[in-house]
Amino acid sequence: IKTIGVLTSGGDAPGMNAAIRAVVREAIVKGLKVKGIKRGYAGLLQEEIVDMEAKDVSDIIERGGTILQTARCMEFTTPEGQQKGAEICKKHGIDGIIVIGGDGSFKGAQKLAALGINTIGLPGTIDLDIACTEYTIGFDTAVNTAMEAIDKVRDTSTSHERCSIIEVMGRGAGYIALWCGIANGAEDILLPEKYDYDEQKLVNNIIEKRKHGKKHHIIVNAEGIGHSASMAKRIEAATGIETRATILGHMQRGGSPTAKDRVYASTMGALAVDLLCEGKTNRVVGYRHGAFVDFDIDEALAMKKEIPEYEYQIAKNLSI
Ligand code: ATP
Numbered sequence: 001i002k003t004i005g006v007l008t009s010g011g012d013a014p015g016m017n018a019a020i021r022a023v024v025r026e027a028i029v030k031g032l033k034v035k036g037i038k039r040g041y042a043g044l045l046q047e048e049i050v051d052m053e054a055k056d057v058s059d060i061i062e063r064g065g066t067i068l069q070t071a072r073c074m075e076f077t078t079p080e081g082q083q084k085g086a087e088i089c090k091k092h093g094i095d096g097i098i099v100i101g102g103d104g105s106f107k108g109a110q111k112l113a114a115l116g117i118n119t120i121g122l123p124g125t126i127d128l129d130i131a132c133t134e135y136t137i138g139f140d141t142a143v144n145t146a147m148e149a150i151d152k153v154r155d156t157s158t159s160h161e162r163c164s165i166i167e168v169m170g171r172g173a174g175y176i177a178l179w180c181g182i183a184n185g186a187e188d189i190l191l192p193e194k195y196d197y198d199e200q201k202l203v204n205n206i207i208e209k210r211k212h213g214k215k216h217h218i219i220v221n222a223e224g225i226g227h228s229a230s231m232a233k234r235i236e237a238a239t240g241i242e243t244r245a246t247i248l249g250h251m252q253r254g255g256s257p258t259a260k261d262r263v264y265a266s267t268m269g270a271l272a273v274d275l276l277c278e279g280k281t282n283r284v285v286g287y288r289h290g291a292f293v294d295f296d297i298d299e300a301l302a303m304k305k306e307i308p309e310y311e312y313q314i315a316k317n318l319s320i
Contacts, residue, residue: 026273107301228247
């Protein structure tokens with residue numbers, strides 16, 4: 001390996017910049033050249049490729065988003081697009097590539113590996129929905145951002161003795177909702193993996209808790225369930241309690257990464273370079289049982305992840 005490329009793909013996540021910085025600097029320390037590929041696979045196919053030096057990643061560890069920009073690219077899901085991508089890598093002397101993104105981005109990396117470009121994937125997503133790892137770059141920051149926002153909504157909700165539905169991100173995965181449920185002491189959490197769409201149960205719970213003297217009722221609703229505004233109207237009609245919906249939206253994706261996201265993303269970025277130096281390919285980096293590890297991408301993509309039942313139960317038990 002002489003020259004490596006790095007790209008970010010799929011949704012952006014705070015900490016991606018820390019990972020890019022680590023890739024660039026670890027590679028330079030190991031005597032490699034680094035090329036930044038802009039706008040994910042779309043930028044690869046457009047040859048938006050720039051040389052990166054140590055100074056190019058100064059002052060970015062504390063910034064959210066990704067300095068390389070990110071994109072989704074339909075063309076790269078076709079065999080012709082993948083072939084073109086591999087040829088462009090070869091043309092630019094890129095013999096190893098580090099892809100920071102989610103499962104979709106790893107599928108792209110898998111295709112490049114099959115075409116002879118050594119690839120390592122880094123889990124970058126605020127949703128924590130990558131099965132092989134207990135940590136993904138951006139989740140910690142996103143949860144802290146959502147938690148702080150929910151604290152604020154709760155203050156006003158208590159003062160007005162309202163019910164508040166707060167919608168957090170997570171289209172297919174309820175991890176942000178679960179964590180906020182526990183961290184914010186929410187009365188109810190609605191997770192795509194668990195919700196049975198029995199609104200009457202919700203209504204009964206709100207009325208019951210109100211009887212027991214609760215001054216607010218916080219419902220953390222995951223984006224995958226959504227429809228928070230119409231849900232609020234129905235709940236207000238059924239309970240007679242003023243109910244408001246707040247959708248936190250993209251604010252959860254931005255902002256300066258937490259110390260954990262900076263440190264873990266930096267470690268994973270450096271490890272990805274070290275794995276390439278060892279000649280490894282078609283691997284994805286994960287964090288499991290307190291250690292940074294790597295898995296075969298095919299195996300990682302075949303793994304399944306479920307909401308931990310015990311944590312879910314705790315969230316419910318602590319909301320009495
Ligand atoms: P997020 O968690 O934000 O959804 P992701 O990496 O899963 O991140 P996707 O939009 O699924 O996001 O994938 C990102 C890009 O990866 C796609 O736009 C596409 O270019 C590439 N990609 C996805 N699936 C495949 C595939 N099966 N083969 C090749 N490339 C793929």
